[in-house]
Amino acid sequence: MPDTDLDFQDAALAAEGDSGAFERLYRRHVTRIYGLARRMAGPDDADELTQDAFVRAWQKIAQFRGEAAFGSWLYRVAISVILGHRRRLAIHRERTAPEEWNREGQPSHERSSEIGMDFETAIERLPARARHVFVLHDVEGYKHHEIGRMLKITAGTSKSQLHRARMLLRATLA
Amino acid sequence: MSDSTDTWRDRLSDYLDGALEDSERSELEEHLEGCEECRETLVELRQVVARAGSLVDAPPARDLWPGIAYRIRETEEGERRGKSFTFSVPQLAAAAVTLVALSSGIAWQIASGFSARQAEPAVSVAQAPAQTGLLLASRIASHDYESAIAQLERVLDVGRERLDTATVRKVEEKLALIDRAIDEARQALSADPSNAYLNQYLAGTMRRKLDLLRRTAALTEL
C-alpha cells in the first residue's frame, strides 16, 4: 500500500484515539517535520517544536478530512506551531537587528567563518523573516501567496525577503 | 555599473523564478549582456536555489516519540480531569467544607463521650476547618465526605446498644435508601463527570446521609 493510503488509514484510526496508529504516522513523517523545525527555528528548539507539532496534530486530527495528503496537512500544523513559537519568543528576546546575521539558536561550538560555513548553518543564521521565507519557498516549495498567508505578509514582501536570503547565502558557496 | 545604483540586481530572484513580465524580462536580459556583476550574481543565486532543493533531512538525534506519547496521555487525562473539575469540585468543596466542619465537630463531641481512641481522627478533622478552611477546601474531595461518614458510622457502632431496635432498623432502612441513591449518582457521574445537576444531586444525597448519621449519633448520647 502506498504511504499516502497508509496515512489516511492511520489518520482515521488516530482520530478514534488509536495512539499506535498515530505513532506510525509519527515514524513516517518525523524526519521531514524535524528538518522543517530545525531550519525554521534552529537546532536548539527543534526537538521540542517537533514534539509540539505532533501533539498539536494529535489534538486536531479529527479536523483532518483527507482533502490533501496527510503530510501536507501535518506540515501546515507544524508551520503554525513553529511560527507561534517564534512569536512567543519575540516577547522574551530582543529582536535581532534586521541586517545582521541571526544568532538565535546558533550552537556555541559552531563558530565557523561565513566562507565555507555549512549551508545548513548559514540558513540558521539568516534573519528570521528571510529564513522563514527561504525555507518555505526554496526548500519546501510553497508559493509566495501561500507564504504571505502563513507569515501574514504580502506576496511582495515574501519575494523581497526571499531575494535577501539568497543574496546572503551566496557568501557561503565558496 | 556599481552595486548601489544597479536596481536590476534586486530583480534577479524574480527573473530566476520566472516571475517577471515579458517586457521587464527582455530589458533585464539586455542589461545582463553588459553587466558582469549581475551575470555572476545570477549564477550564484542559481547555485543557492539548487542547494536548497537538494538538502537532505536528517532525523532527530534522539527518539522523540516517548515524549509525545507521554504528552498525548497527559492531555487526554487532563481533558477528562478538567471536565469533571470545572463544575463539580467548587460545588462539592464548598458544601464539603461546611459539612465536614459541622459534622466532624459534632462527631468529636459525640465520640469524646465514648472513647479517646475513637475520637482521635475526628478531633484532627474537626480542628482543621476552624483554623484553615481554605487549606482544607483545596484538598477536599468526596472522600472527605466519606471519612466524615465513616467516623459517624464508627460512633454509631459503638453507641448502637443505646438505641432501641426499632430506631436502629428505621435508620438502617433510610441509610440503605440513601446509599443506593449515592451509588446511582456515582454511576451516572462516571459516565458524565461534568454534569452539574448530578454533582449537586450527589452532594445533596451525601449531605442527607451525613445529617441522618449525625442526628442518630446525637440520639446515642441521650
Ligand SMILES: [Zn+2]
Ligand atoms: Zn547589473
